[in-house]
Amino acid sequence: MITIRHFPATVAFNDAVVPVIPKVPSSMQEAAPLAPKQPETLDSSDYRIVIEPSGKRVKVIFNGETIADSNRALVLHETRLPAIYYLPREDVALRFLRASDHRTYCPFKGTANYWNVEVGAKSAENAAWSYEDPIEEALGIRGYIAFYWNKMDAWFEEDQAVEIDPGEGLTEYSNPLAAWMLREAWEATSSAELLDRLGRQLNEAGFDISRMNVIIPTLHPQMASNAFVWRRGETVVDERDFPHYGLQSDAYLKSPLMPIFEGAGGIRRRLEGPNPPTDYPILADLIKEGATDYVAMPMRFSNGKINIFTLSTDRPGGFTTEHLGQIHEILPILSRLLEVHAMHRMSRTLLDTYLGAYTGQRVLNGLIKRGDGEDIPAVIWYCDLRGSTALADSISREDYLDLINRFFEAMAGAVLDRGGEVLKFIGDGLLAIFPMEKAGTSKEGKDMFCGRNACTEALEAARDALARMQDVNAALAEEGRAPLRFGLALHLGDLSYGNIGSSTRLDFTVIGPATNEAARIDSLTKELGVALLISEDFESYIPDSLVSLGHHRLRGVTGDKEIFTLPELAPTADG
Structure with missing residues (x-):
């Protein structure tokens, strides 16, 4: 039976020294659950790795075949993990191993490559691993191959079967940094606040962190990822958005981020000495700042998505194994906390993108059931493209979508720039x-509303949209293409603003007679040959600035309605 060296650990709690016993981990590579004990100070001296010769013949059996048989096995003892045999490659039956794409990263051992073990019809996925280029603390196991205890059928020491208890011999421990994460870090209301607290806590514990970054890919039509940069001595975490086109920039292609996002594992670079590595441009910048060590680690969310956590220190000698061990252990907790914040940001982004900021906020505030909503007075903007059916039949799908998006960009851009809310396309x-x-509020207790500001902003947005469409059509003319024709209506009225639809598929929108009237006014632009038409209800809030086009009947609407437009759009006397 292999022996497991014990590294005693205690935790100070309410002025008493209390031993902490971990639960049995769920797999051979997972740290045991972190003990929620509150330390008075952070002490990382209990984390270490030790590599030593086994001194015994070790044999591994899977599906009746000998997978490994060696007298030269090494045993790696790592704090809070069961001891692991590492076997020379020459003593492993490599014909039963099939390389997989799986990678894991340890900041003081390096990136592990994995194999599936396949014997006959039986296989064990990612059951073997090796550190081909380990970090210096683990150089002794370079190229050696290890196997999960519980994924192999049998183990032998000196021809004696070994019954492995993954929990046997695990060291008593506490990771006070993890205790801090459980006790305080969850209180942070944003990723920026969380990283600020973490950075200060690490340095109070003597980690000497000079810079800390988190990069989180995001679902956003314009941004590829969110980045948070913490620097020692600065009071505000630098929040940055990384655009999609930035993925083709030299800054990204030559950074440590790309290989990690592609699954290459992590990166560790020691930056002290006469010829420190500068294979990534960021390293030269860090060296100028006095950094002595740099580590970039993958950090997975629950859906498997890879994010990146980087740390640099200016501590003489760089990071210690103890420091990196404790940081490595808190990554699952840090990852889950950051994931909660990321999900909130993503929800906000998706709601803003697909519903609009005004509507999205109401959904977040709880207006989520069918029938939830409110009655609001508002300016209604309704516009559409003329001749789109014939246009779609005459050009390719790609060209048609390009034209539609140019039109929407001009119209929606003008609305949003003036504080309007685009409800739907x-x-x-x-x-x-x-x-x-x-x-x-009136004497009767009813809300009173001011329409002038809304009408003024909507009218300026309409002028802007017309100018943008002139630019679009000018560009189309240069391309030898026909101009886009469109109609735009501005109306005003009371709307029912809320959730409608089926019980499982809802739409947050506006309904009511005023919406239908706006659509009818838009249709009238075809008859009158004027791109922008405005209702008499709208004009009443900004009199003397519009030109009347007379009274017209709207389909389905009782009585004639006076219709207006901008002076510059009104037909002249000679037609």
């Missing part, structure tokens, strides 16, 4: 609103 049309501001 309907085929080749767009529905948006400019909510009125609450102006007070």
Whole structure:
């Protein structure tokens, strides 16, 4: 039976020294659950690795075949993990091993490559691993191969079968840094606050962190990832958004990030000495800042997505195994906390992107059931593209989508820049609103609203949209393509603003007679040959600035309605 060296550990709790006993880990490579004991100080002296000769003949059996048989086995003891045999490659039956794409990273051992073990019809996925280029603390196991105890069928020492208890011999321990994570870190309300607290806590414990980064890929139409940069001595965490086009930049392609995102494991570079490595440009910058060590580690979310956590220190001698061991142990906790914040940011982004900021906030505030909503007065913006059916039949799908998106970019961009809310794209049309501001309460207790500001902003947005469409059509003319024709209507009225649909598929939108009237006014642009038409209800808030086009009947609407437009768009007397 192999022996497991014990490294005693205690934790100070309420002025008493209490031993902490871990639970049995779920796998051979997972640290035992962290003990939620509160330390008075952080002490990392209990984490270490030891490599020593076994001195025994070790044999591994799988599906009736000898997978390994060696008199030269090494035993690696790592704090809080069961002892592991590492076997010389020459003593392993490599014909039964099939390389897999799986990689894991340890900041003081390096990147582990994995194999599936296959014998006949039986296989064990990612059952063997090796550190081909280990970090200096683990150079003794370079190229040696290890196997999961519980994925092999039998183990022998000196021809005696060994019954392995993964929990036997695990050291008593505490990781006070993990205790801090459980006790305080969860209180942080954002990723930036969490990293600021963590950075200060690490340095209070003597880790001498000079810079700490977290890079989290995100679902965003413009941004590829969120980055958070903590620097010692700065009071604010630098939050950055990394655009999609940045993935093709030299700064990214020549950074340590790309290989880690592609699954290559982590990266460790010691930066002291006469010729420190500068294979990544960031290392030269860190050396100028006085950094002595750098580590970049993959950090997975629960869905398997890879994120990156980087640390640099200016401590003489760089990171110790004890420091990296404790940091490595808290990564699962840190990852889950960051994932919660990332999910909140992603939810906010997706709601803003697909519903709009105004509507998305209401959904986040709890308006999620069918029928939830409110009655609001607002300016209604309705526009659509003219001749889109014929256009779609005459050009390729790619060209048609390009034209549609140019149109929507001009219209939606103008709305959003003036504080409007784009509710939905309907085929080749767009529905948006400019909510009125609450102006007070009447004597009867009813809310009163001011429409002038909403009308002013909507009208300026319309002018902007017309100017943008002129630019779009100018660009199309240079490309030898026909201009885009469109109609735009501005109306004003009371709307029912909320959730409609089936019980399992809802849409947060506006409904009511005013919405239908806006669509009818938009249709009238075809008859009058004027791109922008404005209702009399809208005009009442900004009199004397528009030109009347007379009274017109709207389909499905009782009575004639006076219609207006901008002076520069009104037809002249000679037609």
